[in-house]
Amino acid sequence: MVKHDRAMTANVSIPLVGDVSGRRIHIEDVFPLVDAGRFPVKRVSGEPVEVWADILRDGHVVLAAELLWRPEQTDQWSRVPLRLRENDRFTASFVAPRPGRYLYAIEAWTDLFATWRRDFLVKRQAGMDVALELEEGRNLLARLKPRDDAPARLIREVCRKPNLAEEPAPLLSEELATAARKGAQADLTRSAHYPLIADRPIARAGAWYEMMPRSQAATRGRHGTFDDCIGRLPEIAALGFDVLYLPPIHPIGRTNRKGRNNALTAAPGDPGSPYAIGAAEGGHDAVLPELGTLDDFRRLVRACAEHGMEVALDFAIQCSPDHPWLAQHPEWFKRRPDGSIQYAENPPKKYEDIANPDFYGNDREGLWRALRDVVLFWVRQGVRIFRVDNPHTKPFPFWEWLIREVQRVDAGVVFLSEAFTRPKVMKALAKLGFSQSYTYFTWRTGKQELQAYLSEITGYPEREYFRPNFFVNTPDILPLHLQTGEPWIFKARVALAATLSGNYGIFNGFELLEHEPIPGKEEYLDSEKYQLKFRDWDQPGNIKSYIGRLNRMRRNNPALLQTSRLRFAQVDDDEVIGFVKESASGDNAVAVAVALAKEGPLEFWFHFGEIEIGPPESRQRVKSIENLVTGERHILEWGGVRLRIDQQQDPVLVFRCFA
């Protein structure tokens, strides 16, 4: 009677010809899944993971089902009963208690005793003679073999009653039905095991401040140090940033060193690009002496923590010609027919100051392990966030392996993919394990394109694996729309980034409205990638207090500390974008309106339409909103509200919503 289905693994095996032991119960349309379970779904530890599935069988039986889940490295499943909602759709949820990799699965079986009980009650209700049915129920019960003690005791007790034929009540009790539920698991079927990554909350939401350590000196012309960075922490923390992200801090190659503005040859004293990693002083696990020592760096990490922030480091795999690995491990690099090293290139562009290792060379395992060990070295120094440079030019399998290896040591390590490339390649990297991803936001400025892009990345299944990090600028990118230097567009862009996406970032100088391009390009003139820069961080016109206010709004409103619970509102002006975001629990909802064009002021109607807010069991329409800056309150009329934006004052309105 108790039949274990042999197909315990994937759902995709084709039954053999002549196979009469195929599975009777179908488990279909499991949610959430990425690529049928090939890649992990991403969540944050400590929060409920809702799982749905269609579970069905032929015939008119009562099915029972459980959601199974466990940390990947254990083999002890936890179990939660799945409940039938409607139309063969079952649901349950579990909470991954700690960051790490988990597996979940669905097990379903025919509940023979519940089926008998249901049919018996229907027949008795219809006035039929049920004497034989009663005997069948007792026989069924006597054959049950529950695994646990308490149910077994109750079942034995009921079985021993001599007068069940006259007094069938004990046989029909809810309590017995529950006890018998797992006693006879006919047709027991298990789905594939589906992977899930539970991350630290910082993987889903954080405000990033990127700065070049070399430019943090307090006096002009001096090379910045880690101590200079420590000196800036109170200011950055006061602005409400969560992550301090530093481009590479390693020794910089001298051979083919780049000069100012990416010149092919460096002048004496030029510091070179920090992305040309490795010199006589060391490679990826060393520190550029001008910045200080490893001890100094560790002090920076600790100081950051004391300010409630974390350090994020760059993981850029390329090596300068002077990197120690070239001599120690020549087999890790490709040589050309003339014996010269193969430089990085993207034809016709050549990067003469760096070489990429050969990931499929003769000692690929040695290379891969060395790269993993670089990350683990920095993890040991207290770094738990890595921004990965150009991951799309390194093999997919390498990333899937490396991220898993590192997270096996510390499940809280977060990886940000800096891949500006084709959309499906960016998504593939996210599927392979990157916790966050750079995005096209940096260039998306129109209402339609912003709405389309956000709808894509917050739709299913993208939202299950792709977490955006919206950077308004980077050391490499000064987008065209910022080149006018007008305060309103800087404010609008940082507000869009900070409110649309759980993760967002600025590169230092943005808060000072820096906007001088290399003519005709979207690149910074005199970029500090190739030279030192000195700034007055409090220079007039800076928008630091504006950014600080945005970050405070984020911290006070969980609705803004996530990305996917987003709905666009109808705004009757194509130059204003409006949206509502809501926390998972439903107890915080925020409405945002941002002007996308300079000419103003703009008056417009912000319509909430069908948008409901609140906890799942009591969703309601928005009834009023409160301006998070002015405290002004609006009662909605006809489902919306008339608003006004004066871009010169503030191109953005943010409201708390009330139902």
Added chain:
Amino acid sequence: MVKHDRAMTANVSIPLVGDVSGRRIHIEDVFPLVDAGRFPVKRVSGEPVEVWADILRDGHVVLAAELLWRPEQTDQWSRVPLRLRENDRFTASFVAPRPGRYLYAIEAWTDLFATWRRDFLVKRQAGMDVALELEEGRNLLARLKPRDDAPARLIREVCRKPNLAEEPAPLLSEELATAARKGAQADLTRSAHYPLIADRPIARAGAWYEMMPRSQAATRGRHGTFDDCIGRLPEIAALGFDVLYLPPIHPIGRTNRKGRNNALTAAPGDPGSPYAIGAAEGGHDAVLPELGTLDDFRRLVRACAEHGMEVALDFAIQCSPDHPWLAQHPEWFKRRPDGSIQYAENPPKKYEDIANPDFYGNDREGLWRALRDVVLFWVRQGVRIFRVDNPHTKPFPFWEWLIREVQRVDAGVVFLSEAFTRPKVMKALAKLGFSQSYTYFTWRTGKQELQAYLSEITGYPEREYFRPNFFVNTPDILPLHLQTGEPWIFKARVALAATLSGNYGIFNGFELLEHEPIPGKEEYLDSEKYQLKFRDWDQPGNIKSYIGRLNRMRRNNPALLQTSRLRFAQVDDDEVIGFVKESASGDNAVAVAVALAKEGPLEFWFHFGEIEIGPPESRQRVKSIENLVTGERHILEWGGVRLRIDQQQDPVLVFRCFA
């Protein structure tokens, strides 16, 4: 350099910790697939199967890919190059030449020579020194090992040229690039193998005429025979039907035989229900003596074929208490505690005249094989279409096995699932292999619900595996809307069925507007399931010529001989439904308007909106339409046309569309 990916099977394996040999090329979002390839996609043999997939890799390389396909029972793949459309999406198509099971798969690899060639041309174009690149290209070419002779010859030839450095043209020819394409299949990756069933065209489109052989006698009171059925063939063929479907023709049990109108006891002479199969005269492979002999039946099959029709038989697994199997194979049936047989039931309903075999009893393999052999017996008598009674009350794995077993013997055998049950169970049966399915159409009468239902079953992935067969009535179902007996509703219903669905059917009597119910039920009074019936097939008021005209329209318009290429039109009257159907080749398109309510006449605007017709390479808006009955032609104005339906005349308009 040439690396075979080890993961040749399913896409769902999770890479092992420390695994450095994962696949570099991702093959994602393959289309068409049902449940990630667990169940076969259905097509008709001889028609192109378009396959799409996202194929991507890290880095900036040229990928090549092929679509592989083969009959399931061979191991020789045919190969078609996949072409890149845009955004990493590739496509190709193949034609399954004969009915049967097929597998398809996608193979992709890095085309190293094409990558070298592309980069070389870019660099030369940019005026760079490419001497080393040229040498690298020659070295690469020399290492290639193409499988086929002609490419190998060309490659050897080019390699032998002494002056390639000065005259590189031969190294850069298109011809060499093609020859080298499969010489170095780096990162060779194959998707899972996905199943496909190619059916005969009759699986996708056919007009079914269901009749009770017992009621076909030419004189009142006599039991109809196969010869009587043969006598009716000219008339049925003239009406344009494709399939003659007969409920069970086997000996009928005497024990617990049902009387007229499903009475619990039969009167002397009552014929009983043909679904109570099996008596002293034999079981599922015998013929009810009153109908004739097996030879007579074979004559009916042949006569049908001579009229261009096919016989469909019922496959109803239940057994009467007198079925020979109960004595020969008692282990195939469940007994109750008192030794009595377990009758079929759907509590509180009991079916005392039939018993279902126990599919998981001690000799389940014997039972399953016997049931398969019943089908194969009738296949040997020339029957290639089976309507399966209540498949949802038999195990899912049984059907997947049986259909495969039968189609292994004759791939042209078609199975229609008569499951009126929960939607996901109906879909599951279709996934398991049923060629066609009964549907909820029988009860769907409103415009919104018809549109919603058709959108569901013609959407993806439903359209890939679920082929509807729209029955307007059945021996069991006289739907409420037909009980008035008004001609307009009979016409509207048969026209909806015949034009919305590739497969549709009527049960005899419909053409005579039979509509007398058991009061308060959706069942026929004096149903011929329990008694003989005598009819004048030409009685006044019949709508035979109307049905014949519909069937002729179907045969003349391939747009109507399929279901999924359907778009609903905007009609500004909620009591008129309008739609456009189109053939796969795009050379036939039909527009239909059907009145859904009695009050009329109705005048309305039929708007074609964005609907385009024609072959894929030159789609155009509809410009004019021609009434298929009157020949009247309408030129579209403002994208639509004003139409009028007088339900008393004809509740339906059918037009040929022209671009």
